[in-house]
Amino acid sequence: MSLGTKIAWDDTVLPFQLDASDIRGRVARLDGVLEQVLKQHNYPAMIEGLVAEMALLTALIGQTMKLRWKLSLQVRGDGPARLIATDYYGPTEDGAPARIRAYASYDAETLDQTADPFSQIGKGYFAILIDQGQDMAPYQGITPIAGGSLSACAETYFAQSEQLPTRFQLTHGLSQLPGEGTHWRAGGVMLQHMPKASPHVTGEGGSGEDGLLDATDILDAEEGENWIRANVLLDTVDEIELIGPSVAPTDLLVRLFHEEQPRVYDAQPVKFGCSCSEDAVRQSLSIYSAKDIGTMTTEEGTVTADCQFCGAHYTFKPETLGFEATDTGA
Template sequence: MTQTADKLTRFIFDKADIRGEIVQIKEAWQAILSNHTYPKIIREYLGEVVAASVLLSATLKFEGSLTIQASGGGALTLMVVECSNDFGVRGVAKYQNPFPDENDLKILLGSGTLVITIEQSKTKERYQGVVALDGNSIAEFLEAYLLRSEQLETRLFLAADGKAAGGLLLQQLPGNREDNDNWDRITHLGSTIKDDELLTLDAKKILYRLYHEEDIRLFNAQSVYFKCTCSRKKVTKMLHSINHQEAAEIIKEQGNISVDCEFCGKTYQFDEIDIAEIYSPQVQPSDPSIRH
């Protein structure tokens, strides 16, 4: 692993009340891709959502997670990415097979919604924001969401390929609202960033390339890693969604029930005894807030 990969770096424009973040992910991105053979265009869009989820998670002020979910009626049926407050990230995409030869995000997703869920681990408290898939890019969807939820102008520049996912976030701090000159200049310079620069240059080089004439305060980089939150306990809970009869029939036909985690590929197996235990009255789930 190179020193620059899988890092999130925050920075502030000292004289302009604008904050920023740069993320570049390689190993974690490879881990997300390792169990799937996505069409190239899905890889690119999913990678952009992965980069964005890390950029947005940096504002979590508690132990918890942020999930971005895009779904609609198109051939790219679903993208889900979850990132924790300490930048453990996982994600998956689902799509119709055969997949059309189409690059337009709006056509691929169809009319649908982008749902952002923020969950606090300890209290299980949840905040959910929903926006229509209005715009031409993942960045535009999220900029619309952030303007609505935080009333702060944000610009996102995202890129991904089979090797890396990367992104740059620029956001007005509340004190900057009236200061359009700085905002316009800094976002204009930001918009000159190229995809291959986001995917290959480290944060310092990107900032020098864009803003060598600005006063920037750079904070220590934080590590980003792949983290799947699946567990046998969660899969067990999920099995309650099929009834005992159905479960018994699968056991009879196949000898066991096997559930693969879509995010990390781990297989959980349940035999006849496990299933009997799951459906015995003593261990019926009592906590409806537990997530699958």
Template sequence: MSSAEHVPIDSSRPFQLDRTGLRGRFVRLGPAIDEILERHAYPDPIARSLGELVLLASALAGELKFDGSFSLQVRGKGPVTLMVADCTNQGAIRGYASFEQGADFPSEEIGDLCGDGLLAVTLDQSAVGGETQQGIVELEGASLTDCMLTYFQRSQQVRTGMRFALKRDIDGSWQGGGIVVQALPDEGGNAPIDITDEDGWRRAMVLLGTVTDDELIGPALDVDTVLHRLFHEEIVRVYPPLQLAHGCRCSAERFAAVIRGFSAEEVSDMQQQDGSITATCQFCNRTYRFEADSIGSIRHQTRH
């Protein structure tokens, strides 16, 4: 592997192992994931699980071949009732968690945080007139990574290996990183390795298992150096990185469209004493205010 390109933090680096044709992404997040986790000041157990979900979404979205978004949503019956993370093919990432205030968290295992629940995987192309595809799997395993591996095994039948790590640096800021390796077909639909060639897959998984948390997160070693250390015998080919950044897609127009979808009675119930309506985005915590004299015109605007 030869590349003089600097891969910045908050990016996803696609790569291929030429010896087997296996493909993957190496994602590293710094300021972007710290902004997501610190915006709501989550307790550490929730921050770690939500951070893992954001890392998963950021890495897996690298396979998007269309204009749209890749989202992961966890719904449970435990102290944490909802976690959402998504990433667009332009690299805008965001995440949010809803939880019971004051709840105790016996451990950071996903079963203790969410109880019985489901993980939904969604590919959304609706913004450009395309379809929305969704798969759902039960929460099984100690971590969200375990749950995603179950999803790929059962729902997609795609061989997948993953390693992720998340921690605070000496200043208390969150940092994360991870590698995903998959046996994905190429653009012509050809399988990367013969399904009877277990050695190639097993070899890649053994190598992936040797990566340390410090190598995943950095920043002492850059992404390409880590890839070369891990997979140099597999002949690593790297591709241009996707720059990632915290980016919420909320807007006054989006909330106005939501208001238009309610009945007059429902709108009346939402109005405050002065007739205004306020709406707060769960992802970025930004609040939008609609004054009383504008609500009538919003509701009568033509729906597109």
């Protein structure tokens, strides 16, 4: 999409709160970010859809990241769609955009492009990793792949690992404005019940798939009524309202939740961004000996590395790499 037709709420995440229901949420719209993420690779259409959904989940979940924190989402399975990985980098300063990048690994020979995309992941796990910076231990939570979509996996993660009732309503696809080519758009809403000091959990296991916890397992009667009501209202949303070329996020919230007293906060802008650099590659190779570096050296006498997220290509002299480097590389 050209800059002249960019919509004000594209590539933003708008946090909100439903005061009458003790529920918080976010509305996300991705446009240019998604185009940048997907153009780095020539993915099949179904893989593009999975990456688009994962990037949208990452934007919605990552909005709470503090300055310079990093959130990573990862889905690994035993099917042809082996890996989908995303990173969300919190803003470097107040008012600055957050950055998102994403990558997928798949087996093109066994990928069934007539099947449901989610089914191509197979059995595996959904993971969230939060890196709070230097001298802080990273947090990691893992749950089995469950449900029929990546958003269902995320909902299960929050119920099981965080005991936070969470709901996602997402859509994505190719869009076209008059006089312009097709491009990717995605939009969605996330609802999440406010955290409690002592979640209400009864019995062994939960009512979700394979005994995993479900949102209703961790809410008492009144909270459950509020949660169900908010979800019923969210069910009335149309896909075109979620993608939002003509519906502002604030208008959408009023349309869906006006009786729940929605309160909005400052929107968080997001953009495509990668953290790779020559120094980062050197650092990752610093654990190897000169002999190990030798096995990585090409016939041309160089060591090369490619970033899976942005496609950047790096070339090094082998003597400048590893803990036995004899040259500074200058």
